[in-house]
Amino acid sequence: MSNKPILHTSLSPVLLHLYDLSNSIVVIIDVFRATSTIASALYNGAKCVIPVDTVPKAIEISKSIGGIPAGERDGMIAAGLEHGNSPLEYPREFIENKTLVLTTTNGTRLLHMALDKNADTVVSGSFPNLSAVCDFLVKENKNVVLGCAGWKDRFNLEDTLFAGAVINRIAKNFEIHCDSSLMAETMYIKNKNKIIDFAPKLTHYHRLVERFGLIEDIKFCLTNDVANVLPIYRDGKLTCNTSFQ
């Protein structure tokens, strides 16, 4: 038996309970768009991102601390929030030294599920911070669960492709006996040189681009390392892992 830590991929929030999170780093993956937005805000100097699971909580907490209440439901800025879930809404001149209080349909919900299931460590992953995630996982040398947020519990390919990208880079450091991981890496290898061209095949692409015109968001969310920080959850908030960087 090898002494390598074990890596699994969970393809939907409803599959997360099948994995032992209490001894694992859980990577929350919501490529379109929560985890890309979290990377973008922190890369551009946000003090922290507070992920919350409901719109009323986002409003209440942001009022009490002077933060920015942001997020979406079904792809649109939710009623009562000031900002949405676009990584392009948070350039440095706007977000630096501010606190984003973010609630989203899938990603922040999955993050709270992982906390409820006593995840050892929770970090946030997306193509914009792919390298930071991979470097962290290799350095920590602990078991990993790559947690895809999907769309309202359905499987989606963009989160799976990101899981595959991580596996493709770090597989040799882990024990992987998991059909989900094998599939994710295979799908990633097949599409890695044409991910933006592949995007129109995704159901989520139609939701974001045809309904909301968010093609620039899509491009940002599918580009490696354009916001290469490692958001780590501690004490109720996501901050850059400066001890690591």
Next chain:
Amino acid sequence: MSNKPILHTSLSPVLLHLYDLSNSIVVIIDVFRATSTIASALYNGAKCVIPVDTVPKAIEISKSIGGIPAGERDGMIAAGLEHGNSPLEYPREFIENKTLVLTTTNGTRLLHMALDKNADTVVSGSFPNLSAVCDFLVKENKNVVLGCAGWKDRFNLEDTLFAGAVINRIAKNFEIHCDSSLMAETMYIKNKNKIIDFAPKLTHYHRLVERFGLIEDIKFCLTNDVANVLPIYRDGKLTCNTSFQ
């Protein structure tokens, strides 16, 4: 908008509730081995297969009707049952005109979940009856949910590959906007000419072959149309759909 019926793929029993089964034909897929065994027994002349969800029920029902109590838990013949879940255990000279009362870890459980969710029609699919399944789905012209049984709710690739094989044959007859289906077909196309060679990569292969030596089962379960009947569920039992054949 097209008038074609809609096809979805459910990658695990815990995802099944996300789809509207009441207007759909649900194809139960448990390649290793329940649905391959069901096809084999019916192809070889079994009167019917009664799928039950517990071992005590399999024993009780088979006693009361003079059937054969069969099935497995965790890959082995369960205590109290006389036969297992191998498609090769049911040649014509043994099974003809008999009733198989079958309980398995994943496949028969998923079938009962589909019934509980008021599926319009339930059929059983596996590579040994691939063509019969495809012909039936095209002829019926109704919405379809391809339901993968997985392993204890985890995603597995063999069931996904079968879903992909079905999609690859009948996609033009259906509306398909479903990342699970896109992934399944992609994985199938990539592996269709080498499925038996691909098998050792599957987690379930290790369970069946390395622990139980069931390589011949694996080969049968991955071979197209060697038991090409259409098992359809009516009134508590699976029988060949003779009105169709």
